[in-house]
Every structure is written in C-alpha cells, then in structure tokens.
Amino acid sequence: MAGSSVQAGRWIERARALKSEGWWPADLCGLDKLRIGRADERFGIVVQLLHHERKQRQTIHVTAEGDPPTIPSVSEVWPTANFMEREAYDMFGIVFEGHPNLTRILMPDEWEGHPLRKDYGVGKVAVEFVEQPLLQIEAPGQAPDAIESGVRVDRLGQVVEEGDAP
Amino acid sequence: MSTAVNPSELVREVEARGQGAFVESFDPADELMVINMGPVHPSTHGVLRLLLELDGERVTKCLPIIGYLHTGMEKECEDQNWRGAVTIVTRMDYLAPLFNEQAYSLAVEQLLGIEVPPRGKYIRTMLAELNRLSSHLVWFGTQGLDMGAMSAMFYGFREREMILDFYEMVTGLRMNHGYIIPGGVWEDLPSGWERPVRAIVESMPGRIDEYEQLLSSNPIFLERTSGVGVMSRSDALALGASGPIARASGCDWDLRRDMPYEAYGEVSFDVPTDTKGDVYARYRVRVAEMRESVKIIEQLLGKMPKGDFKNMDPKLTPPPRDELNRSMEAVIHHFKLVTQGYTVPTGEAYVAVESPRGELGAYVVSDGGTSPYRCHVRDPSFVNLQTLAPMVIGGLIADLVACIASVDPIMGGVDR
Numbered sequence: 001m002a003g004s005s006v007q008a009g010r011w012i013e014r015a016r017a018l019k020s021e022g023w024w025p026a027d028l029c030g031l032d033k034l035r036i037g038r039a040d041e042r043f044g045i046v047v048q049l050l051h052h053e054r055k056q057r058q059t060i061h062v063t064a065e066g067d068p069p070t071i072p073s074v075s076e077v078w079p080t081a082n083f084m085e086r087e088a089y090d091m092f093g094i095v096f097e098g099h100p101n102l103t104r105i106l107m108p109d110e111w112e113g114h115p116l117r118k119d120y121g122v123g124k125v126a127v128e129f130v131e132q133p134l135l136q137i138e139a140p141g142q143a144p145d146a147i148e149s150g151v152r153v154d155r156l157g158q159v160v161e162e163g164d165a166p
Numbered sequence: 167m168s169t170a171v172n173p174s175e176l177v178r179e180v181e182a183r184g185q186g187a188f189v190e191s192f193d194p195a196d197e198l199m200v201i202n203m204g205p206v207h208p209s210t211h212g213v214l215r216l217l218l219e220l221d222g223e224r225v226t227k228c229l230p231i232i233g234y235l236h237t238g239m240e241k242e243c244e245d246q247n248w249r250g251a252v253t254i255v256t257r258m259d260y261l262a263p264l265f266n267e268q269a270y271s272l273a274v275e276q277l278l279g280i281e282v283p284p285r286g287k288y289i290r291t292m293l294a295e296l297n298r299l300s301s302h303l304v305w306f307g308t309q310g311l312d313m314g315a316m317s318a319m320f321y322g323f324r325e326r327e328m329i330l331d332f333y334e335m336v337t338g339l340r341m342n343h344g345y346i347i348p349g350g351v352w353e354d355l356p357s358g359w360e361r362p363v364r365a366i367v368e369s370m371p372g373r374i375d376e377y378e379q380l381l382s383s384n385p386i387f388l389e390r391t392s393g394v395g396v397m398s399r400s401d402a403l404a405l406g407a408s409g410p411i412a413r414a415s416g417c418d419w420d421l422r423r424d425m426p427y428e429a430y431g432e433v434s435f436d437v438p439t440d441t442k443g444d445v446y447a448r449y450r451v452r453v454a455e456m457r458e459s460v461k462i463i464e465q466l467l468g469k470m471p472k473g474d475f476k477n478m479d480p481k482l483t484p485p486p487r488d489e490l491n492r493s494m495e496a497v498i499h500h501f502k503l504v505t506q507g508y509t510v511p512t513g514e515a516y517v518a519v520e521s522p523r524g525e526l527g528a529y530v531v532s533d534g535g536t537s538p539y540r541c542h543v544r545d546p547s548f549v550n551l552q553t554l555a556p557m558v559i560g561g562l563i564a565d566l567v568a569c570i571a572s573v574d575p576i577m578g579g580v581d582r
Contacts, residue, residue: 024403024406025406026408026518026525026527026544027527027529027544029529029542029544031531031540035539036512036531036533046514046516048516048518048527048529048544050518050525052417052419052424057516059514059516078406079404079405079406080404080405080406080549080552082552083548083551083552087548091240104233105233106232106233106581106582107233108233115238115241116240116241116540120241122241122245
C-alpha cells in the first residue's frame, strides 16, 4: 500500500489532481497522533483511495494546521466525503473549511468535547457494578478530576491504593 | 405514516439544536410541509431518522439524521487487546458480523505480517458467504414487507434460520460471533459440519426460485419498484456507493473478484450487475448475488483443505490445553497471552472486504502496544446512506419506503 503525506494547505489541489486521475475515496477518517507523532502535527485525516481501473489503493495523510485543527473540505471534489468529514469533525474536532453542513453527526448536537481524542477521558468505571458513581464527571468530555488527582479506579469501581499491583 | 408536526415549531426546534444551514432553507411560509420520519418507525430499519420536506405527496428535501445507536465502539476498541477488539467490531454491522471480524482480522494480520493457513481461509470464506446469504435474506424479507408483501418476510426468515443454526453449531452464537480472529478462526469446524451446509446449498436454489415467483413478476411489486429511486452510475460513484447499489447502477466492481482476498481467487463466480439503477435493479442484483453465494459455498464445500485452521505461532495463539501440563514454555505463553495479549508492530493498515452492503474496510493503527491505537471501520451503510436523499427527492413519499429498503442500511454499522 503506497502512502504519502500532504499539508492541509495543499490538500484541495492534490485532491482535484487525484480525482482527475480516477482515484475514488473509499474512506476518510480522523487520527489523533498524540502519542505517536510530533507535537505540532497532532491531528490529521487519513484518506484511503481506490482506483477502479488500475485496481490499486493508496493512503494519504493530511495534517491539520492551527487551533482548532483545520483542513479544507473536499466535499465539493468528492461529495461522498460529506458524511466522513462530519464524522471526523464530531469525533476529533477537526474543522473542515468550506464544508456545507459541518455539524455533529453521531454525537448529540449539544455534546461537549470530541470523544475519539486521546485526552478524552473514558471514566473507566463499569457502571453496572457501581451503586453510587464514584467519579462525578462534571461535564461530558472533561477528564474526571479523580483521574487527574491520581486516584485510580479498577474495573469493579474500587479505588486502587497507591502501591497496589495494577 | 408519520406524525405531522407544525412546521415552524419543528424548524425552530431543529435550529435551536443546530442542524445548521440545511434546515435554514426550510421556509415555513410556503405551502411545503416538514415532517419527521423516525427514529422509531417500522420502515426506517432501526433508528434512522429522516427530516423531510414535502410538496403534497412529493419529497422536496430529505435529511438523514443519524447517531441514535452510537455507542463509541471505535473508542472501546482502543481499550481492548488486539484479540478482544474482535468482540467489539463484530457488533457494528449486526447483520454481517463475520465481515466486520474478517476485515479487522485481515488488517491486523497485515500489520503482524502473518499468513492464515489454507483451512482457516476456506472456513472464513465459506462463513462469509453464508453470512451474505443470511444478510440478503433479511433484506429480502424487509424489502417485501415494506412493499406490502408480508409473506416475503416469512420465507426469508425461514431460510435464514437454517443458516443461523449452522452458525450456532460452529461458533456457539447466532450473531456477534467473535469467531474470526487475527491469525485464523477461533475453533475448527465441528464434526458433521458438512451436512447442514450441504442442506443449505441443496435447498437454497429452489427457495430462491420461490422468492422470485413471489416478487419478481408480481405486478404490485413491479409497480412499486421499477423506475423508482433511480440512481445513475456517475451519481452512485460520486456519492461513494458500493456493493449492490453501485452494481445495480452499472458499476461493475466487486472486491471479491477484482482484488481477491482469502479464498476468493480459487473459486469461480459471476458478479451480477444491472444498468437501470432503480429499486427493482437493486432487487435483481441482490437476488442474483444470493445464487452466486450458493455457488461459492458449494465449491468451497468440495475442496475444504485439511490442516491448521489458525496460525499456530505460540506468540499469537494460546497453546492447546493438554500442553500446559507438560511444557513450562506453554504455561508462559498462555499466561502472557491471557493476561496481556500479543503486541503488534508499529504501523497502519487498511483492508477492505466486500460485505453484503459494499466495501467494509478496517483501518487499524498500532503504536507497538497490546491494544489498537486506533481502530476505524469504514461501514458501507454509513456511506451508502448519502445516496438516499438524491434517490428520493422528486419522488413520492410512498416510494421513500421502497428506497430505504433498497439501500438496506444497518444502523448498528452506520452509528457504530
């Protein structure tokens, strides 16, 4: 599988060129490289392209720029990117400039935070075993205070003392 | 059909919730009516919600609103080990669970750089084709039911039961099997597995003839489906349609034939296509696909190889139970695999398989640890749902139901 990397600023031209060559976007998804990439290139999208005549695939990484991370939308080049970009926005908070309807697609509209970001807390409390929730999550999307303050909770909701085996 | 809501109220409510630019174009002052269909509606196949604008009986706008079944499965995968994530991805497209497992396992195998033994490949291919049959049988039943042909549902589910019984015999479960794992399959086929498969292969062609007698030339069904929801080839490709929807619009593309994986290179089959692009063409393509699946299963049944059914690398596969009593090494491997799981080399892989609904791709990223760093599934229903609006706009609201059924969206896969 051939792969290449593109900066956000050059993505639209690249997409137009690829489209005229006959490449078809099979998939477009967000990626948070918090632990695996450079700090200034944290967010990006990964585009999987398919060429029907040549029977080839290629992967393109597009790195988002700025804060919030921004990438130009290719939904005009490839209309199918519409839903996929909305999903990447919803899950990672990547803003697609020029998208006709950049709203949340899977999460409720009033949701705060972007769940697939690596710093988005998951709570780690198995709800069915907890009578009273041990961790009060103030607002959805924020890492619970208990995690920040070092209190660890195991899968049964019991607080793990420091020094105990994990 | 659906509850009519005072348009201006609905528009206000939706605007307040931020449905964005699309909704602003709904004008309460004109004669158009805005109605909400779903998410709880018998014809929306799960929890699909459609915001429709109607001019009399004609649909002028259609906005699919999804996410009612979103449970964050991709996030959950990041918390599992590589083996455990199979049990999460299998729950995505719940009518094609084996395809989810297959795509994910193929992607992980590509990262690991391992081969599946021939028997494992054949078992996977055979089960996948049976899954295509069982999934298309649900589509057949619901398409018929939505068109008012209730008996189609009974016929489709009767045969589906035979296939689900076979799954239960092989995997222990009727759905969400967790059977295909990176490296092969979890268990070998049980003794006597040929008999139920042969029964399915022998009875299905006749049963498919029966279905065709029910619907293919039924005047009511033809009236409801031919010329309805037409989608041109260029539109289908632009909107990312794959699978039977694209093939019914004249796009001759099937991953099984064009980019063979597993054992598809060793069987012969045809890829049915049509050029009309309407609901009836999609019906023809799917029924023909069922016949091809039966052909594939029959060939695989005849040449099922002997040998290992999964990769026996001790770093990936727990040792057989009796070896734990004899070998210290086996105990160590077992302990490591059960408590921690195996690690996968750093990298990324995208592998797609041809699911009953089109290209089902799994994109996995590894940071070298024991769980996926990112596990994304490109679900065909999610992408195919974009073709719904162009299909129905300008058509009658009654035809909308036919179009939804012909797109065959599975909301578990759409929302993940």
